[in-house]
Amino acid sequence: MKVIIIGGVAGGASAAARLRRNDEKSEIILFERGEHISFANCGLPYYIGEVIRNEENLLVQTPEGMKKRFNIDVRVLSEVVRIHRETKEVEIYDRKNDKRYTESYDKLILSPGASPIKPDLEGVNAKNVFTLRNVPDTLSIKDYVDNEKPESAVVVGGGFIGLEIAENLKERGLDVKLVELSNQVLAPIDFEMAAIVQNYMKEKGIEFYLGDGLKGIKHNTGYSEVELNSGAKIEADMVVLGIGVRPEVSLAKDAGLELGERGGIKVDQTLKTSDSNIYAVGDAIEVIDYINGKQSLVPLAGPANKQGRIAADNVCGRNETYDGTQGTSVLKIFDMTVASTGNNEKLLRRFDIPYEKSYTHSASHASYYPGSSTISMKIIFSPEDGKVLGAQAVGFEGVEKRIDVLATAIRAGMTVYDLEKLELSYAPPYSSAKDPVNMAGYVASNILKGDNKVIHWDEIERLDKEESILVDVRTPMEYSLGTIEDAVNIPLDEMRNRLDEFPRDKKIIVFCKVGLRGYLALRILAQNGFKDVYNLSGGCSTYYPVIEANKEDSPKKKEVI
Amino acid sequence: MKVIIIGGVAGGASAAARLRRNDEKSEIILFERGEHISFANCGLPYYIGEVIRNEENLLVQTPEGMKKRFNIDVRVLSEVVRIHRETKEVEIYDRKNDKRYTESYDKLILSPGASPIKPDLEGVNAKNVFTLRNVPDTLSIKDYVDNEKPESAVVVGGGFIGLEIAENLKERGLDVKLVELSNQVLAPIDFEMAAIVQNYMKEKGIEFYLGDGLKGIKHNTGYSEVELNSGAKIEADMVVLGIGVRPEVSLAKDAGLELGERGGIKVDQTLKTSDSNIYAVGDAIEVIDYINGKQSLVPLAGPANKQGRIAADNVCGRNETYDGTQGTSVLKIFDMTVASTGNNEKLLRRFDIPYEKSYTHSASHASYYPGSSTISMKIIFSPEDGKVLGAQAVGFEGVEKRIDVLATAIRAGMTVYDLEKLELSYAPPYSSAKDPVNMAGYVASNILKGDNKVIHWDEIERLDKEESILVDVRTPMEYSLGTIEDAVNIPLDEMRNRLDEFPRDKKIIVFCKVGLRGYLALRILAQNGFKDVYNLSGGCSTYYPVIEANKEDSPKKKEVI
Structure with a gap:
């Protein structure tokens, strides 16, 4: 068997190595338009920042290495310019020697990737x-x-x-x-x-x-x-x-391969294109979004690498499937970590999928052990059965751990009730006896069961001020350092003796720092006959950042030259 | 409703708070034999080590705090000495005032915990x-x-x-x-x-x-x-x-409550004891091991806290269940992290549950990004369907993250094939495009599918030296720095040209540093007609530590006085 792979980064390189492990005897040629294969794509910004100091570290594998280890014929600076599906040949432009030639194939794997969008605007081609x-x-x-x-x-x-x-x-x-x-x-x-x-x-x-x-x-x-x-x-x-990036589909399109609705190469679950001898992987293909079931473009390294392996298996007659992507991702920004998995509100709204959400702000580990910080977490779930649809977290320690747990839970089809029961590792340096993921499960299921009626950050501004009252249940000290506009202060621990201060003819919104004391306050009020009580989900810790971000939203003026 | 809780740490304190949230009107009395409730159990060693510097940090909640916030009547230094089930009363010894009295209950929650075993040996009661x-x-x-x-x-x-x-x-x-x-x-x-x-x-x-x-x-x-x-x-x-610790069951036993086969208090899935008015939680109860289905004693804070909440819900007429424990745990030891979940080999052997295992040694994050270290991971799975039964990991960064992901996978009943497909968060500071958990899945499924025939570390010594050959496929440089006894060196990248150096009449064991190059070597040999080839699972990185540990197993001699 002769297999040709087009594109030598993530998906292509993975496919090549797996092909060889599956089949020692096949002929494998990998064409890469650029100078390098298998480079540290996701590490590039850190070389600029001098976090990665050695240029060689950016090259995970070399053509010589691929030859020695996997007996793969790697040809860099070699651009495949056309696929002749009827004769099962590709036409290559050898950029180094300025030559054109063809190679035949039995099976072809496309891993062309995506290219950065460069808008056609004045001045974008300058050297800076x-x-x-x-x-x-x-x-x-x-x-x-x-x-x-x-x-x-x-x-x-x-x-x-x-x-x-x-x-x-x-x-x-x-x-x-x-x-x-x-x-x-x-x-x-x-x-x-x-x-x-x-x-x-x-x-x-x-x-x-x-x-x-x-x-x-x-x-x-x-x-x-x-x-x-x-x-x-x-x-x-x-x-x-x-x-942003755009899938590189020109080669596939010219060859008459079907494209999908989002403009990526269309593949089936085995990663086969509309031509049964051609597979495609990586940033250039459309995959199913695991949550909403729609076609999606997901230019991430994890999926690309996994797809390369699956395509290689299927080329060799195995029957592996790629079941879709949930878009799990993480970003380090200075010392902060931002991670997410599954669908966000914007996506769910676009596809008219009903959802509920909850916010928690938990300590990354037991707060009595030094060095803990806050993880702000949002989970999004089905209002019908509590199935987890998405999760987002921001903080400084253990953020990506919680998102990985939630990514696994989503993959397993777990509900918020399952999150309550997860038995995660606990010792004071690592977590709390109730892990932030358990806490998110508790809060979400309290909402679903009606124990915790919440109001969300964006509803505060739309409240009718005549018909509602905002009650800050934090301590007087906390209240004095700043609260939500028009809020009165009745500390949680005094509430049972001050119930007559709560109006029975108004909508009551209780809130605290993160939503926990607000929940306790709501429980006290609800069980004392107050009917129209809501707890601000995530408390000030969810509400304030939005106010803060909006406040400084127009630094433009001072920057206009 | 009047609820009495015996024991004011983890399980008892959780139950008390949840009870109040569920029912503002019930009378709740919490008896604690010691001076403190809800203390930072798991933090105690770190106060001795002066990592936690403030004694107050050890006290998560105080009796006064519980009264104010939850309107709970907390009585410390109060030992419940007898339960009168027929009259639904408990007899209390007030240690502070040296008095005895009784209190009635409608429902009782036992959270007595476990006490450290102090063997009856010469000299153990001295002040040091x-x-x-x-x-x-x-x-x-x-x-x-x-x-x-x-x-x-x-x-x-x-x-x-x-x-x-x-x-x-x-x-x-x-x-x-x-x-x-x-x-x-x-x-x-x-x-x-x-x-x-x-x-x-x-x-x-x-x-x-x-x-x-x-x-x-x-x-x-x-x-x-x-x-x-x-x-x-x-x-x-x-x-x-x-x-070790022993469940505190004397009170339950004296009251005629049923004990289980392991000596803990017997409860059903709703955490009800053999008396329908009495629930029990925490270190003193027997729970079902989620993996092997047997009764088990699991003195861990996570389960105790979750159980307290469930018992409180059930006391209030809800119907929550505790579905068993998988024993997820983590330990920091100096800068090292050790974590595990599910069953280990010892347990599975005891219950005659068939299993296969695999070892991986993966970088905690992309090795081109500074600061990565090795995570040594073992996963144990069913040889029939690949279901994950247990996982253990040791390393310095990201160890507990991988165990939490695996704990979630086990809870969901996932197989090693599911581990391959998990979409975990990746950016160079956090992981690799194929996360260590994905890698563990790949290696395990290669074993199950027969692509990677492995031999384990403990089988090396039992090899018939005449009938077998050990081949170190690492580089000559690595080989020169030490290898397994009697091993010859044929580097992976030279193998295809040196196939005639491999004997066709002997069992061939190939090995490398972690098992990856060994696997590639095995693939080359297997596809070149060598029938009896095995790869050392986990390579030298699994084998050496055992040798090292055994070597220094008897420092006793030099220490004998």
């Missing part, structure tokens, strides 16, 4: 405007920083790459401003969770231009001027575009 | 011999260390408490020797995994006396002499007994 996808891009940016010593940068795009670049340029001493078309960074999480991240990044000195897009870049002597749709202009020495 | 269960014990040990300034300690017992005490005394500058009756520390993990822990603790200066028990302690002027069953004698300034 960059995108980041591969090792040469990385070296260009690093060289520029090392040699030109820019003092300021504008990063366009608030996704993973944008934020990682922003952090790494900041760590290199640059003044960094971030432009994002949406009203929040990090699309996988929802607005109120992103607010926590943005506030933190502002503390670290990153400035934001949210809800604003790139209009063009003017290059003057000594500096460039980034112009936004709003009219704002930002001076900067360099610009990095991290707007 | 300690056990550790509560705050006064902790203060005694700390006072002794602070004031008497002991230079050496013997810790008897290699369980969680024993190891935590050993670490904390070592951190206080004492010379620490650890005595354990079994041939390994940490019963929840298996011998070869414990070997890694022991080797590390030896590096940190702890000395071991394994396979040896305490015979007695002689107290001389200025020092004590700990005598072991083997005849070895160890000089020490203090001794801490961490031999």
